[in-house]
Amino acid sequence: MWTQRFDLHSHSTNSDGQHEVDDVAEMMEEQGVSVWALTDHDTTSGWKQAAIAAASRGIQFIPGVEITCTPAHPPMPEVLKARGQERASSSWHLLAYFPRHHPAVSETAVDAFKQWLMPRQLGREPRMRLMCARLEALGMPVNIDDVLARADGSVGRPHLAEEMVKLGYVESKHEAFERWLGDGLPAFVAHEKPTIAEAVEAVKAAGGFTSLAHPLYYGVDVPVLMNTLNNLGVDAVEAVHRSHDDMYRHALMEAAVERNMGITVGSDFHGLDYQQRPGCMPVVIDALHPMLTE
Ligand SMILES: [Zn+2]
Ligand SMILES: [Zn+2]
Numbered sequence: 433m434w435t436q437r438f439d440l441h442s443h444s445t446n447s448d449g450q451h452e453v454d455d456v457a458e459m460m461e462e463q464g465v466s467v468w469a470l471t472d473h474d475t476t477s478g479w480k481q482a483a484i485a486a487a488s489r490g491i492q493f494i495p496g497v498e499i500t501c502t503p504a505h506p507p508m509p510e511v512l513k514a515r516g517q518e519r520a521s522s523s524w525h526l527l528a529y530f531p532r533h534h535p536a537v538s539e540t541a542v543d544a545f546k547q548w549l550m551p552r553q554l555g556r557e558p559r560m561r562l563m564c565a566r567l568e569a570l571g572m573p574v575n576i577d578d579v580l581a582r583a584d585g586s587v588g589r590p591h592l593a594e595e596m597v598k599l600g601y602v603e604s605k606h607e608a609f610e611r612w613l614g615d616g617l618p619a620f621v622a623h624e625k626p627t628i629a630e631a632v633e634a635v636k637a638a639g640g641f642t643s644l645a646h647p648l649y650y651g652v653d654v655p656v657l658m659n660t661l662n663n664l665g666v667d668a669v670e671a672v673h674r675s676h677d678d679m680y681r682h683a684l685m686e687a688a689v690e691r692n693m694g695i696t697v698g699s700d701f702h703g704l705d706y707q708q709r710p711g712c713m714p715v716v717i718d719a720l721h722p723m724l725t726e
Contacts, residue, residue: 435717438713439699439711440494440696441471443456446472468491468493471498471527474498496529496530499635500525501625501631504524504628505656515651525644526635529723530638530640534639545634551621560576562621593608593609628644654680658688669695673699674700689719
């Protein structure tokens with residue numbers, strides 16, 4: 433059995449989409465989509481509006497988010513070459529879904545997930561500003577410009593640690609990490625890009641499930657990609673994406689079924705100006721992740 437009712441990957445003005453949430457919902461309805469996920473990048477800010485917009489149109493809304501992660505596998509040169517790709521994307525995008533109707537999804541756990549997601553929206557410099565603000569509140573003011581001056585574009589905790597040594601707050605960089613800057617310590621603010629494993633853990637804790645978005649962009653062949661995902665606890669793969677031809681969709685679906693994983697389907701709709709339309713992607717119902725259909 434095939435269906436075209438699902439579109440589980442779309443963007444609004446809450447991230448880099450062209451249209452307001454309401455307009456996205458309207459276009460989904462026009463295209464015959466009845467199960468819709470809004471998956472803005474690293475934010476859940478459109479969920480409330482989307483839930484209302486979907487309900488008024490008789491669409492089932494699935495809260496989603498596309499999390500920017502570090503790559504879980506390096507690109508394979510022979511794969512890039514065979515596909516005519518110059519380079520692979522520098523981050524892997526992990527779709528996370530929290531189907532509200534499902535008993536595994538708890539409200540309080542989803543709130544904890546939102547807290548986890550918050551700092552991911554920040555780039556490196558805003559993160560560093562936050563860490564400086566924490567240090568100031570702890571009685572150790574640091575001038576952000578002095579920290580940035582130590583970095584060659586990509587600022588990180590070691591630069592802040594060096595500055596703390598210079599200011600005499602700590603004796604060594606090691607001490608700065610041990611007492612203040614290490615993961616979970618008082619001046620620590622999470623890095624914007626989690627690993628796939630970290631993102632999977634945060635989503636699972638909230639009862640949601642994950643699917644790797646547009647796998648074509650990463651330059652990894654299907655068996656290696658699917659084994660990597662399976663080992664990391666990723667639940668599904670976005671087999672049906674507008675960038676995939678039928679052969680690739682099929683190969684991913686078969687590989688997912690073999691490994692007892694699900695698939696998802698998404699237009700990755702960003703807007704009409706990009707010559708895109710939502711929906712209209714046939715998918716095998718039985719291959720979808722079970723939380724979507726049960
Ligand atoms: Zn993406
Ligand atoms: Zn996307």
